[in-house]
Amino acid sequence: MHQETILAGSLPFFLLTVLGKIGTIRLMGRVFCVANQKGGVGKTTTAVSLADAFAKSSAKTLLIDFDPQCNAASGLGLEPLQTAPFLPITESAVSLADLIVPAQIPNLDVLPGSRNTAEVEVLLRTKPDEVIRIHEQLQQTIGQYDFVLFDCPPSLGRLTQLALFSSTEVFIPIQCEFFAMEGLTQMIEVIQKVMEQKPEQLEFGGILLTMYNASLELTHEIEREVRDFGGEIVFKTVIPRDATISEAQSHGKPIIDYAPRSHGARAYMELCMEILDHRRKM
Numbered sequence: 001m002h003q004e005t006i007l008a009g010s011l012p013f014f015l016l017t018v019l020g021k022i023g024t025i026r027l028m029g030r031v032f033c034v035a036n037q038k039g040g041v042g043k044t045t046t047a048v049s050l051a052d053a054f055a056k057s058s059a060k061t062l063l064i065d066f067d068p069q070c071n072a073a074s075g076l077g078l079e080p081l082q083t084a085p086f087l088p089i090t091e092s093a094v095s096l097a098d099l100i101v102p103a104q105i106p107n108l109d110v111l112p113g114s115r116n117t118a119e120v121e122v123l124l125r126t127k128p129d130e131v132i133r134i135h136e137q138l139q140q141t142i143g144q145y146d147f148v149l150f151d152c153p154p155s156l157g158r159l160t161q162l163a164l165f166s167s168t169e170v171f172i173p174i175q176c177e178f179f180a181m182e183g184l185t186q187m188i189e190v191i192q193k194v195m196e197q198k199p200e201q202l203e204f205g206g207i208l209l210t211m212y213n214a215s216l217e218l219t220h221e222i223e224r225e226v227r228d229f230g231g232e233i234v235f236k237t238v239i240p241r242d243a244t245i246s247e248a249q250s251h252g253k254p255i256i257d258y259a260p261r262s263h264g265a266r267a268y269m270e271l272c273m274e275i276l277d278h279r280r281k282m
């Protein structure tokens with residue numbers, strides 16, 4: 001908690017002094033950052049399922065795995081990268097485009113994660129100017145897609161900040177369990193600070209209730225609490241708790257491909273429609 005507070009406090013300075021130098025870049029497509037500093041809330045599942053759903057709507061889609069745990073890649077049956085992308089160019093370094101791999105799904109490309117992605121976090125802390133190079137690399141790549149999704153690590157560190165800074169909308173999955181809203185205010189503060197740096201570029205895409213179990217009173221209590229807090233920014237669609245989702249991941253397939261008639265698949269398709277129906281203000 002203490003460390004996160006320090007991070008949130010240092011954010012405006014970090015962004016103003018470094019990213020502020022390159023100004024606001026307008027993006028053609030929609031770029032979604034799936035973030036929550038808590039682990040196990042459904043970030044990766046949401047990023048993978050939505051990427052799959054967007055790709056199925058014939059949109060050219062890229063999923064970027066920013067988490068050193070590399071679950072987004074494994075959820076699609078892909079191997080993590082051996083070398084972290086974004087590290088300084090060395091003789092053997094390859095461009096970002098060379099690290100992107102096609103998924104087994106038409107229209108879907110993936111920048112897999114790497115166990116070494118943690119080094120990028122350290123690099124951004126120790127050499128903040130490096131963020132300019134990395135941000136530019138990202139922009140060039142992002143510009144080639146209709147939809148891009150960042151699967152963030154469970155922290156509000158530099159990688160999450162960079163993903164937020166590169167995005168047009170942020171989604172916050174919240175698990176319908178005890179302490180669901182723990183850290184939410186802090187997360188929103190970090191998002192608002194990025195928004196102040198990029199007026200009219202980053203929007204609250206929405207808070208998403210995940211692992212929703214309608215038979216539990218606790219779920220309804222949490223839903224009331226989250227909807228009272230978030231109002232219109234909470235998605236109407238909720239993602240049910242569905243064991244088929246974990247099963248699909250163990251087979252390296254998104255839920256919509258693995259079990260298209262399952263509750264989980266239907267919910268993610270509905271969420272995709274809700275997102276596509278929402279027209280960005282800018």
Ligand code: ADP
Pocket residue numbers: 038039040041042043044045046071154210211212239240241242243245246247249264
């Ligand atoms: P995060 O990326 O936030 O850490 P994950 O998407 O990896 O969270 O989900 C954490 C675990 O919960 C995974 O094992 C995943 O299979 C499982 N899971 C995610 N969403 C659901 C769901 N709707 N129903 C049941 N299990 C889920």
Ligand code: MG
Pocket residue numbers: 043044045067071151152
């Ligand atoms: Mg994850």
